Amino acid sequence: MGYYQEQIETMGRDEMSALQSERLVKQVQHVYKNVAPYRKKMEDLGVEPGDIKGIEDIEKLPFTTKDDLKDAYPYGFLALPLKDCVRIQSTSGTTGKRVVAFYTLHDIDVWEDGCARAIAAAGGTNEDVCHVCYGYGLFTGGPGLNGGSHKVGCLTLPMSSGNTERQLTFMTDLEATILCCTPSYAAFLGESAHKEGLTDKLKLKAGIFGAEAWSEEMRRDIEKALGLKAYDIYGLTEICGPGVSFECEEQTGMHVCEDHFFPEIIDPSTGAQQPLNTKGELVFSCITKEAFPLLRYRTRDITMLTQDPCSCGRTLTKMRRLMGRTDDMLIIRGVNVFPSQIEAVLVGQGYPANYLIVVDRVNHTDTFEVQVEMTDEMFSDEVKLIEKREAELLAGMKSMLGISPKVSLVAPRTITRSEGKAVRVIDKRKI
Numbered sequence: 001m002g003y004y005q006e007q008i009e010t011m012g013r014d015e016m017s018a019l020q021s022e023r024l025v026k027q028v029q030h031v032y033k034n035v036a037p038y039r040k041k042m043e044d045l046g047v048e049p050g051d052i053k054g055i056e057d058i059e060k061l062p063f064t065t066k067d068d069l070k071d072a073y074p075y076g077f078l079a080l081p082l083k084d085c086v087r088i089q090s091t092s093g094t095t096g097k098r099v100v101a102f103y104t105l106h107d108i109d110v111w112e113d114g115c116a117r118a119i120a121a122a123g124g125t126n127e128d129v130c131h132v133c134y135g136y137g138l139f140t141g142g143p144g145l146n147g148g149s150h151k152v153g154c155l156t157l158p159m160s161s162g163n164t165e166r167q168l169t170f171m172t173d174l175e176a177t178i179l180c181c182t183p184s185y186a187a188f189l190g191e192s193a194h195k196e197g198l199t200d201k202l203k204l205k206a207g208i209f210g211a212e213a214w215s216e217e218m219r220r221d222i223e224k225a226l227g228l229k230a231y232d233i234y235g236l237t238e239i240c241g242p243g244v245s246f247e248c249e250e251q252t253g254m255h256v257c258e259d260h261f262f263p264e265i266i267d268p269s270t271g272a273q274q275p276l277n278t279k280g281e282l283v284f285s286c287i288t289k290e291a292f293p294l295l296r297y298r299t300r301d302i303t304m305l306t307q308d309p310c311s312c313g314r315t316l317t318k319m320r321r322l323m324g325r326t327d328d329m330l331i332i333r334g335v336n337v338f339p340s341q342i343e344a345v346l347v348g349q350g351y352p353a354n355y356l357i358v359v360d361r362v363n364h365t366d367t368f369e370v371q372v373e374m375t376d377e378m379f380s381d382e383v384k385l386i387e388k389r390e391a392e393l394l395a396g397m398k399s400m401l402g403i404s405p406k407v408s409l410v411a412p413r414t415i416t417r418s419e420g421k422a423v424r425v426i427d428k429r430k431i
């Protein structure tokens with residue numbers, strides 16, 4: 001479907017590399033001159049701006065980590081005087097110091113272009129009504145999609161999160177055609193619309209869902225519940241927010257806006273750059289941003305990059321659906337457990353992806369419980385059947401994880417829904 005910036009989105013590989021090279025060389029000079037931690041990191045590695053002659057030299061540059069940003073909070077990585085900045089946004093983290101990102105007007109323009117590309121790729125035009133219920137405020141979801149929606153020319157509903165009843169009223173009364181929110185909230189809106197008998201009144205054709213991990217099965221459930229085509233969108237505050245990459249109609253991964261954000265995959269333990277189609281940690285370098293231009297930022301997100309031709313005609317490198325984070329791994333009784341493994345078992349056995357993992361430590365031993373919501377149909381089953389289901393789930397989890405959780409089936413809609421990112425893990429062991 002529609003391109004927002006066709007020339008860039010379909011640019012040949014050589015031309016794109018030349019553009020990235022030119023931009024990186026300039027960016028390295030900018031950060032070396034204006035960002036003290038980068039100058040120090042480069043000096044420590046014995047690298048000078050002149051050593052970076054093109055994008056192929058990016059491996060010579062140091063990485064940046066979330067800890068670097070925390071240590072330098074709030075202004076350490078700022079590359080321009082505050083008088084040139086017009087906005088801050090911040091990460092959604094609840095522990096420790098937040099990361100604060102700064103934007104010039106140009107940086108906001110770059111960010112909103114990414115979101116506009118995402119909306120156009122989902123079929124958005126100036127004929128559409130775009131309902132944005134990502135949170136507005138410090139979180140980048142609302143402001144980013146709002147700006148992208150304006151750029152495409154959609155009639156924009158800046159709903160923000162919360163008040164599901166009002167969301168559904170606006171969505172139906174104003175005939176919203178594009179929905180932007182987290183996938184877990186989209187699933188909840190689908191359930192609520194069904195409960196209120198509003199499903200037939202929905203005019204949605206596309207949903208742009210991101211900010212948290214979701215599965216193919218969840219995509220299919222949401223598409224069915226809301227009668228739309230669901231597109232993945234990725235981003236992080238440190239790089240700009242949503243729109244770093246976005247999905248096209250092929251739905252096989254997200255095209256990276258690599259004219260602004262150069263992607264790499266590295267081996268998280270050695271830092272070595274990995275070839276295309278190899279799983280590892282995603283790293284981004286901002287090659288056009290002015291105020292907060294992070295280089296080789298380690299996202300901790302795990303995926304792979306591909307340049308296989310895409311049927312949409314875009315040549316932008318694609319990143320596959322996120323496969324987890326280097327830091328969301330739980331270690332329970334010595335065994336590595338990823339929430340995505342639990343989700344795979346659930347959806348494989350026909351459960352909605354509404355679950356809660358509760359980990360605790362009692363008498364020096366880890367306790368591990370997975371609470372799983374039943375569908376309405378399952379809930380009306382006899383107790384015997386419910387017990388059988390629990391046993392089946394337990395067997396599925398044991399074979400996937402290698403350890404057995406306590407599986408508790410709970411009534412439909414009893415696990416608290418989040419209007420933003422879903423909370424899937426409560427680890428009481430951390431003090």
Ligand code: DLL
Nearest residue numbers: 092141210211212213233234235236237241242322
């Ligand atoms: O979540 C920005 C965003 C807003 C993206 C709206 C998409 C839509 P942060 O709060 O800084 O920013 O969180 C960034 O969220 O490193 C990923 O771990 C996760 N994440 C973002 N998009 C996806 C996605 C926003 N499509 C962190 N799939 C990232 C899986 C995602 N995880």
